[in-house]
Amino acid sequence: MPTFPASTMIVGGVFLLCAATTVAGALIAALTARIIRSVCGLMICCLGLAGLYYFLHSPFLALMEILIYVGAVCVTIIFAVMLAEPEESVQDDKRASAVLWGGFAFLICAAIFWGLWQLGAHHDWTAPATRVNDGSVEAIGKSLLTTYSLAFELISLALLVAIVGALAIARTGRSKP
């Protein structure tokens, strides 16, 4: 079977690009001062995450990630940014207490990352002996309509309640015309 030259290198490079995009987008989302840039960082992070899902043999979830997160969640957040103008002032970063709490938060997060990384890297997770299906879209659809049909219906109910609740909450406090 003829293969494209250096295809292994190219695939590895694309994978590293996806992982780097995810981490860089998350850093942009957490560290920039302006909220609109933070939303764009979340978009970049979700694009990289979709690539990682593709490498995890799940193109269905990669599509869903782009559709739901980039297409719906980020756009909704941008609407809220335009309506509520949430600008953080830069002067607050300069004060001693802000620097102190920032360092404290960094220490906590470094400890979380270090602990999880140690667990993931050095624990001997056992691999399964057999797979019951291939994890394709067909298998997902069969599982959704048989084993997980109740959860599937409940998630649609939860989304309906969320929509009605969001409308009800956003309506209160508005002055009558």
Added chain:
Amino acid sequence: MTPVPLFDRPVIYFTVAALLLAIGVFGLLRRRTLIGMLISGELIFSGASLNLMAFNRFKAPDPAVGQIFVLFIMGLAAAEIAIALSIILAVYRNYRSVKTRELTELKG
């Protein structure tokens, strides 16, 4: 025997997921507006989803379960965003601000 390619090593996915969780917690502690905290919460959701998908791909006997679980996480995240943003808009209408420092009723 060829070496295991980079994208078939679970430790890389675990590392990225742990980084997402750590960055999300950092943003949650550091952000001073409600919308910024919401975005950091989404990063934590993403870290959890990636971790579940990595375990689903490499360690689970039924590869469909993890994908369905992550799909449900995405649905719940969308519902949570809708509710949280409407609450944020209601808060903004009452206080004219979404900065966490200014959302106080009592003096002192």
